Amino acid sequence: EAKRAGRNRASYFLPAMHRQVEERVAIQQGISIAIAENQLHIEYQPIVNLNNKKIIGAEALLRWHHPKRGRLGPETFIPIIEESDQIGPLTVWIIETVSAELKTLPDLGDTSKLSINISSAILNKPELTALVDEALKKVDAPNQRICLEITETSLMEDIDNTLPLLNQWKDAGYSIWMDDFGTGYSSLSYLARLPIDGVKIDRSFIRDLDNSKPVIETILALAKTMNLLTVSEGIEETYQQQELTNLGCGFGQGYLYSEPLRIEALQERLEQQAKREAHQLLQFKLPK
Numbered sequence: 001e002a003k004r005a006g007r008n009r010a011s012y013f014l015p016a017m018h019r020q021v022e023e024r025v026a027i028q029q030g031i032s033i034a035i036a037e038n039q040l041h042i043e044y045q046p047i048v049n050l051n052n053k054k055i056i057g058a059e060a061l062l063r064w065h066h067p068k069r070g071r072l073g074p075e076t077f078i079p080i081i082e083e084s085d086q087i088g089p090l091t092v093w094i095i096e097t098v099s100a101e102l103k104t105l106p107d108l109g110d111t112s113k114l115s116i117n118i119s120s121a122i123l124n125k126p127e128l129t130a131l132v133d134e135a136l137k138k139v140d141a142p143n144q145r146i147c148l149e150i151t152e153t154s155l156m157e158d159i160d161n162t163l164p165l166l167n168q169w170k171d172a173g174y175s176i177w178m179d180d181f182g183t184g185y186s187s188l189s190y191l192a193r194l195p196i197d198g199v200k201i202d203r204s205f206i207r208d209l210d211n212s213k214p215v216i217e218t219i220l221a222l223a224k225t226m227n228l229l230t231v232s233e234g235i236e237e238t239y240q241q242q243e244l245t246n247l248g249c250g251f252g253q254g255y256l257y258s259e260p261l262r263i264e265a266l267q268e269r270l271e272q273q274a275k276r277e278a279h280q281l282l283q284f285k286l287p288k
C-alpha cells in the first residue's frame, strides 16, 4: 500500500518537475533564437524631473515577443537566463541595441540618457563581466549618455570584486545608479565608497507610501548627505508625486508619466519637449 502511494506520489510530482526543467531549457535555448530572429525589442520608460516634469532620460526594458507564447515579461524569463551564461550575450545584445537606438534620439545635452540594467549574474562571473565591458567599449555612443543600473542586492553581494569595476565604469564616463534601493542590505560604510550617481527607490515603498514614508524620508536624507540623486520608481498617482516632491525626491518614473515606449515614441516625446522649450525660450527673448 505504502509502496503504491509512494509510486503514485512520484508519478504525480515527476511530470510537474519535468515540465519545469523543460521550461528552463526551452527558455535558455530559445533566447539565442530570439536574438537571431528578432523576437526581442527594447522599450524605454521615461524618467522625469519631479520639479518640472521634463523627461531627463529613460530606462531600457527588455521585451520578448515569443512566436508561440506571445509577450513574455522580463521577470518570467530573465531570472532563468541569469542561471545560464546566456545572460552575457543577451546583455551584449541589449547594449548594442540601446546604443544604436540612442543615436536616433535628439541630444538634449548630457541629460538625455538611457539606462541599461546590468544583472548580478554578470558581475559575479569574470568572463561575463569582461564580455559586457568589451561591448560597452566597442559601441560608438557617448558614454556620458549611458547609465548603468545595478540592483542594491547584486552590488553588495560581492562588493570587493565589484568595486574596481564600478570605478572603472565611472571613470569611463557612465553614470551608475543603484536600482531597487531599500530592498537589500547596504552597508553604510560601503555606500559612501561606491562611485554611484544616485539611487532608485524601489517601487514597493512608493506603492505603500503611507506606511513607508519614514523609510523614504530616511533614504532621501541619506542620499542628500552623500550627494546622491534620487529616482522614485512606480509613481502611478498624483498624490504620490506630490508627497515625493514635498519630501525632496528629485526624479520619478512610473505610469503617471508614461508606460515603457518604443524608441520612436520616445523620440517623438523628446522632440515635442525640445520644441516647447525652444518656444518658451523664444517668447522669453522677444520683446512684447
Ligand code: C2E
Pocket: 045, 060, 061, 062, 073, 074, 075, 078, 094, 117, 118, 119, 179, 180, 203, 233, 234, 235, 236, 253, 254, 255, 256, 260
Ligand atoms: P526594474 O529595473 O526595477 O524596472 C522597473 C519595472 O517597473 C519595469 O517592469 C517597469 O515596466 C515597471 N514599472 C514602471 N512604472 C511602473 C508603475 O507605475 N507601476 C508598476 N506597477 N510598474 C511599473 P518590467 O519591464 O516588467 O521589468 C521588470 C524587471 O525586469 C526590471 O525591474 C529589471 O529588474 C528586469 N529587467 C527588465 N529589462 C531588463 C534588462 O534589459 N536586463 C536585465 N538584466 N534586467 C531587466
Ligand code: MG
Pocket: 059, 117, 149, 179
Ligand atoms: Mg532598473
Ligand code: MG
Pocket: 179, 180, 200, 233
Ligand atoms: Mg528598478
Ligand code: MG
Pocket: 179, 180, 202, 203, 233
Ligand atoms: Mg524595481
